[in-house]
Amino acid sequence: xxxxxxxxxxxxxxxxxxxxxxxxxxxxxxxxxxxxxxxxxxxxxxxxxxxxxxxxxxxxxxxxxxxxxxxxxxxxxxxxxxxxxxxxxxxxxxxxxxxxxxxxxxxxxxxxxxxxxxxxxxxxxxxxxxxxxxxxxxxxxxxxxxxxxxxxxxxxxxxxxxxxxxxxxxxxxxxxxxxxxxxxxxxxxxxxxxxxxxxxxxxxxxxxxxxxxxxxxxxxxxxxxxxxxxxxxxxxxxxxxxxxxxxxxxxxxxxxxxxxxxxxxxxxxxxxxxxxxxxxxxxxxxxxxxxxxxxxxxxxxxxxxxxxxxxxxxxxxxx
Numbered sequence: 001x002x003x004x005x006x007x008x009x010x011x012x013x014x015x016x017x018x019x020x021x022x023x024x025x026x027x028x029x030x031x032x033x034x035x036x037x038x039x040x041x042x043x044x045x046x047x048x049x050x051x052x053x054x055x056x057x058x059x060x061x062x063x064x065x066x067x068x069x070x071x072x073x074x075x076x077x078x079x080x081x082x083x084x085x086x087x088x089x090x091x092x093x094x095x096x097x098x099x100x101x102x103x104x105x106x107x108x109x110x111x112x113x114x115x116x117x118x119x120x121x122x123x124x125x126x127x128x129x130x131x132x133x134x135x136x137x138x139x140x141x142x143x144x145x146x147x148x149x150x151x152x153x154x155x156x157x158x159x160x161x162x163x164x165x166x167x168x169x170x171x172x173x174x175x176x177x178x179x180x181x182x183x184x185x186x187x188x189x190x191x192x193x194x195x196x197x198x199x200x201x202x203x204x205x206x207x208x209x210x211x212x213x214x215x216x217x218x219x220x221x222x223x224x225x226x227x228x229x230x231x232x233x234x235x236x237x238x239x240x241x242x243x244x245x246x247x248x249x250x251x252x253x254x255x256x257x258x259x260x261x262x263x264x265x266x267x268x269x270x271x272x273x274x275x276x277x278x279x280x281x282x283x284x285x286x287x288x289x290x291x292x293x294x295x296x297x298x299x300x301x302x303x304x305x306x307x308x309x310x311x312x313x314x315x316x317x318x319x
Contacts, residue, residue, distance in 0.1 A: 002051050003059035006040075006097030021094040021101060031095040037134050040066070040097070046126055050118050060107050065115050067096035068106070069127055079109040125306075132305055145298045149305060156293035156309070159275050161268050164207045164215060166256075170222035171200035172270055173253045177229055180246040186236050192225040223257055230254065265312075276313045 025032065040063045047062055071092060072082045083105050086092045090101055116124065135141045162168070178191035203218035230253055242250075252273055259266050268289055269275045278288050292313055296306040 001056050001058045002048060002053065003044075003062045003065075006061045006063040007099040008097045009063075010099075018100045020099055021090055022099075024101070025090050025094055029091055031091045034070075034134075035067075035095045037137070038130060039133075042130065043126065047119055047123060050123065060111060060115070061097060063097035064106055065112070066127060067092075068112060069116075069124070071095070072112070079112045082112070083107065083109050121309075128304070128306070132303070135303060141298065141301055141303050145300045145303070146305065148299045149296050150299050151294060151296050153292050153294050153310060155278050155280065155288040155290040157290055159269060159272065159289045161275070161289035164203050164219070165268060166259075167200045167203035167207075167215070167219050167222055169256055169267065169270060170219065170226055171196040173249070173256055174222075174226055174229055176249055176270065177233065177253065180243075180249060181233065184237075184240060184242060184246065186233060186240070188229060188232050188236075190228070190232075192229060196222060196225060226253060226257060230257075274311060278313050 043062050043066050051059055068082060068086065071077070071086070072079070075082075077085065086096070086106055087102070087104075093102055096106065132141070132146075136143070136146075174191065174196040175193050178188065178193045181188055181191070199218050199222055203215050203222075206212070206215040206218065230250065233250065249270070252267060252270055255267055266277070267273050268277065274291060275289055276291065278290065278292060279286060280288060282288075292310040294308045294310050295304060296308075297304045
């Protein structure tokens with residue numbers, strides 16, 4: 001159903017033995033000024049289309065979720081850190097629409113990721129648009145500055161890809177396949193989960209000691225075991241309906257078996273298969289693993305006015 005109202009927007013939020021947050025905090029704090037400048041009702045109108053009108057439990061207040069996103073990206077916090085620090089900071093609670101000091105977490109940390117997926121890329125851009133609107137209203141940025149922008153690409157959130165990548169991916173693929181088989185009641189002849197984990201550890205040790213012959217043999221063993229697991233699944237799946245996640249994992253596992261060192265569009269991560277190896281010509285690091293992001297900023301004041309995810313690592317001059 002539609003999200004709940006924020007406590008500050010509810011007319012009858014009176015508690016006898018508690019002081020209101022606006023009586024406890026300084027009205028000159030930057031977050032208080034920002035809370036007054038943001039048009040919160042704009043988000044309520046825009047995001048109402050993402051909720052069912054007459055079914056399900058009420059969603060979390062839109063002001064709470066939007067306020068948490070502002071705090072998260074301003075202070076570069078994880079979802080878990082954000083929720084924990086919100087509980088201790090009255091200014092954060094006031095900014096997110098609370099009328100009284102709260103002693104419980106505002107939501108589970110996983111709810112933030114679910115909310116971001118719900119509203120999508122277009123919904124999150126509205127948060128950035130509101131920032132630019134306030135900057136123009138407060139005259140922090142002028143129309144002249146916005147008329148000339150600079151576009152550049154960078155690697156977005158470098159991923160934790162470590163050597164030897166192939167051995168670790170093959171091992172993780174077998175472990176994940178075994179878990180999906182349990183859920184779908186497919187009895188494997190042998191899952192190789194424990195053996196794959198130990199072999200991946202040996203491959204890492206051989207790579208650190210530069211024993212590349214032994215490393216190559218470990219990778220080949222892992223590939224042989226993965227082929228056996230995939231053949232076993234194909235024989236025993238019969239007419240069972242497999243989940244989309246299981247089908248995607250089988251497809252990725254088949255790609256792992258055939259990819260080589262110079263294979264285009266190699267897989268570096270099972271949970272984020274779109275991750276690429278990007279060489280940006282930096283002195284301190286030759287290659288970075290992640291996705292390219294195109295950033296649009298004003299030429300004078302360095303105000304970011306747009307950001308786009310760029311798939312398949314195109315040449316930076318074309319973005």
